[in-house]
Amino acid sequence: MSTRLLLLGAGRSASALIDYLLRHAPTEDWQLTVADVQPSHLAPVLAAHAPYARAVAFDVHDETLLDALVAGADIVISMLPALWHGAVAQACLRHRRHLATASYVSEEIRALDAEARAAGVTLLMECGLDPGLDHMSAMRVLHEVRARGGRVTAFRSYCGGLLAPGSEGDNPWRYKFTWNPRNVVLAGQGTAKYVEDGHPRYIPYQQLFARTETLEVPGYGTFEGYANRDSLSYQTPYGLEGIPTMLRGTLRRPGYCAAWHALVRLGLTDDTARLGNSADLTWAALVESYLPAGGTGPALPARLASYLGLSPTGPELERLHWLGLFTDTPVGLADATPAQLLERLLTARWALQPGDQDMIVMQHQFGYELAGQAYRATSSLVVLGDVQGPTAMAKTVGLPLGMAVRRLAQGQLPQRGVVIPTLPDLYEPILRELEQEYEIRFVEEKQAVGQPAALSR
Secondary structure, rough: OOOEEEHHHHHHHHHHHHHHHHHHHHHHOOEEEEEEHHHHHHHHHHHHHHHHHHEEEEOOOOHHHHHHHHOOOOOOOOEOOHHHHHHHHHHHHHOOOEEEEEOOOOOOHHHHHHHHHHHOOOOOOOOOOOOOOHHHHHHHHHHHHHHHHOOEEEEEEEEEEEHEEEEHHOOOOOOOOOOOOHHHHHOOEEEEEEEOEEEEEEEHHHHOOOOOOOEEOOOOOEEEEEEEEEOOOOOOOOOOOOOOOOEEEEEEOOHHHHHHEEEEHHHOOOOOOOOOOOOOHHHHHHHHHOOOOOOOOOHHHHHHHHHHHHOOOHHHHHHHHOOOOOOEEEEEOOOOHHHHHHHHHHHHOOOOOOOOOEEEEEEEEEEEEOOOEEEEEEEEEEEOOOOOOOOOOHHHHHHHHHHHHHHOOOOOOOOEEEOOOOOOOHHHHHHHHHHHHHHHOEEEEEOOOOOOEOOOO
């Protein structure tokens, strides 16, 4: 009997996932239904796969339709925004259907663990890039160290969706959107928490982008990383309780964070209050409204630089100029929050253009002790998008998720309840398939402290 797969959401980031599911549908005996708000764009892709694939129109607000679609599936794959995963999971539990997503385990989903176990349902979460490949690749190294009797003393992990060097052009931010723009604008809001040398560390949002780490990725140069909001939540899943140093962070190219820090200090990332503004308010007037009253004399950029303590000819101001913050261009959105206005501006300035290549960069840094010797190790991944095909973001999110679904459909994943890919019987086949079939592989280096580094994978 065929396995019925339901994919909810088919945006740009789902392209590699859809290709993977269609590639394996004939041999795995899958019947795939892709439900999307605008399914017409899927017609060219699905036309050649009509015997085992179809598209249907889907409105996430239509609870009756969601229930019917889930009831008609065996495994549900959600590429919807994380906000909707709770409702999807509830529908899966009602009909005893498995669920797979690339999103973080929310508290709402975590609370369904016992019910899912009792119902014999797997809620397979965090099977994309970050979260997803970060867990799989980190756990592979951690398991290897422990199998040899080692003790892990430090773990840092960074990931970023960026531009390939050849696509950065004259963009001084060296960045464009490859994922949800709103998530980028609101990134880091709250207090970042991590542990370093046995001491808890906290970074309030107002200082987050001023406190960065620098790291090198072989062949791709220098990056800067800022801490994620909660680096400690994976101590238990990773088996790192009590570890002296643990930090998870996000990567950007050098200079990005200092300029973003200026936007934070100015107030343009605030999403808590609507301004009551008109749509034809200009960007220059909006910036002016955030400066102290009575400003005269120097031009707006110079007064902003003085207010923030920046050089009027420095790189931060160059990046703000490039965005268009000092122009008479209308903000184009009435009664908005500053963050909504900034998102609208950045969506235009940071949109991927035809011919652009994106790039995924991930690096784990480990410290461990083995037989009385201290070691350092890194595990690095770089993936480039295809100019005429899936982006690197789509590949690294969609392929691991598709591979996890394949194993779930084959009965190779016996765990029930809320599951993330930290066990070797799940992550080893996925990492192996990524390496062998798609040339997506981590380069691992290790070094005894005081000795030269050695390439291990």
